[in-house]
Amino acid sequence: MNVQEMIDIDFLQKVQDTFAKATGFAAVTVDFRGNPITKYSNFSPFCSLVRQDPRFVDSCLKCDAYGGLEAARREKPHVYHCHAGLVDFAVPIIVKGKLVGSMLAGQVTLHELDNGKLSSITNDRSSWEENEEIAREYANIPSKSYEKIYAAAEMMFYVINNMFEKDMRHYVKEEWNEKKHQMIDQLKVQANLEQELTEKHNQPSHSFIDPHFLFTAMNTLSCLAIIEKAPQTQDTILTLTAMMNYMLTTNESRFVPLGEEMDYIEQYVKLQNVRFKAELYVLMDIPEEHQSIFIPSFILYSIINQAIQHKIESKMGHGKIVIKGYVYGDDFIIEVSDHGMSFSKEQLADLYDVSHYGRNYILTAHPNPEGGTTVKVRIPNDGVEGSYRV
Template sequence: MYDLEQYTLDKIIDVGSLQDIQDKYSKLTNLSTITVDRAGVPVIKPSNFSKYCNLIRTSKEGYRRCIDCDAVGGLKSSKLKKPIIYRCHAGLTDFSAPIIVNNVHLGSMLCGQVSIKEDNTKNSIDLKKLSKELYLPLDKLKYTLKEVNIVEYEKVKNAADFLYMFANLIAKMGIANITHSELLQETKEKMKFQQLARDIQIKSIQAQINPHFLFNTLNTMASMSLLESSNNTVELIYALSDILRYSLRNSDKMVNISTEIDNIKKYLFIQSVRFKDKLDYEINISSNVLDCKIPAMTLQPIIENAVIHGIEPKKEFGKVRIISKILSEKYIVFEIQDNGVGMGAKELKSLKNKMNSSNKDDSNISIGIQIVQDRIKYYFGSQYGIDIKSSINVGTTVYIKLPLVY
């Protein structure tokens, strides 16, 4: 087993991906966010920092206090293994969510830089003392403090819980990278033990699900610019929270088809709000298969492709249909249909080749299908998997064949 103590956060997680996650979370919540290592030192650029905090950090002493404060907040949340809310040294309210992999604290995501409405925390900050201790102009501190967001405590609490789910997903990304770098080497040395190689490959495939799904979901929500003017804001945040929770808890499990469908309904709800009158969907699943088992997140990536690559580029109204058929009382076939832009014969052939290739392609449209195809074949065998039919300007239908498992 690999020793996680030897790793730093920036060594196991791609910093570009981490920056993308952090930026989108900050845009989604309209809160300042930063990711730090065990010592409280930032590993990527901060997102949406307030002018007040940026000013504080221009002071050598202020920067030192900020680092110490972030480290203490991260360590405390790590020990408790949950998000915590606290006052920073400069008087603002922050919260911290630990990034923990196999009980090893790698760092934390910190968020906030706000004043709590109920406590009127702005007025309790001793700016004169802060100015003297940090050698910062008092007038600049007063000016930048005025621009600090005032939010209700309940919003901070909900955002902290939401951030903790993000931190868990980041931890899973770390596991995926370690799995590839450490266990793959072990596999090469022990290829004669085929079962070991198979188990490691399954873990590697499953570990890819969360980052891929997370980026697509975040892109959807971030593009909606927090939806401050939407009446569906609360419902959307709850739906997204449930989706992320589902992907965290179940990505390596078999779940009831009914559970998978409930998760898909929430995803399609988010997308239907995003596209307003452009997207409709229909789900028709036989009631006698709802208690059957399938690998979690089997249908989700395929439906994402239908929406993002089929319906979104289309100018006219689009629809996604999800239906199930039982064959010979032994198999179930899911059909995921869209009336989107479709593909020509050459593009379809290329996609099918990539889908069945052992080499992972980087394009968003094929990676999700490749992951689902690999998982199905590893779980059930080569006689099961995915087939695709498509025509330009007509749409695409993806067929997923699985055994009936109760």
């Protein structure tokens, strides 16, 4: 979770500025990586000059990192001498037992009587005294007692952690309410779709559709849409939406353009690949000028579904299905070929049942020499509805 989402940064900046003005300390708040999330408050000219010198800037950054890490390890404020001899302190910001950032403050000197109370990060003191400009600014650094420094650090520890805790509770409550509303909306949509699909399933044409597949996929997508922020989830939802639209607007008495059935098959294969992590694809070799031919709805889907279910059940998980279309005499022929596809006697009998499509449509199946099956669908040109010449 981003620390900027947990708290009002503008309000945090005001608190930090007021603290710096009241105490004379410099201060900045950083995330757990050490990146500032506020502007510097009361930053001393001495430290600004030291950090501008390429000889000292790395030591400054190391001191910042050390202070934050040590405070996180101790889970309380840590006061220390930096490489330049100033006193700094780090206040850990802990939310639900996890470090989310720190407030770094200080840039003061210690009263002489307290010099033995703090350890230094390094014994190697920077040679900033050689720079006259920096040395002049050092004389302007305020001096504080150890008690006042630690009291200020402890005060900010309680203040800033209380701020984060309150804002975090508010953030979690808002996020939960948002997700709850999203879930309710998703469940309403799902319930409506399931009701519509159940009603459509009672119609003869939808005996070809496996509603269990659609309900299972919808449940999966509902969860993904709420808990994930992934492009694949959004793409999958759009795919399923396109399928639902085709299914709910198609019924037994209607014929559909071949191109629409092809689009539906493409979406169906795409969704099966996501669902089973498969690598199935359909090669469609049908000239564009013939894609406006009207065919009985779901006539190709029933064949493709059988081929794909065979691959999934046999755990092949990959393969190619080829669909070809061409004019033969006065009729239009559609061929569906798959090297791994096979049909039981019951499945063949179901395909040959002309009551599904009408006696004008003839389906035949024959084995391929290299294995698998090719199913042919004859679309007649005899003046009836669905004739390929309209």
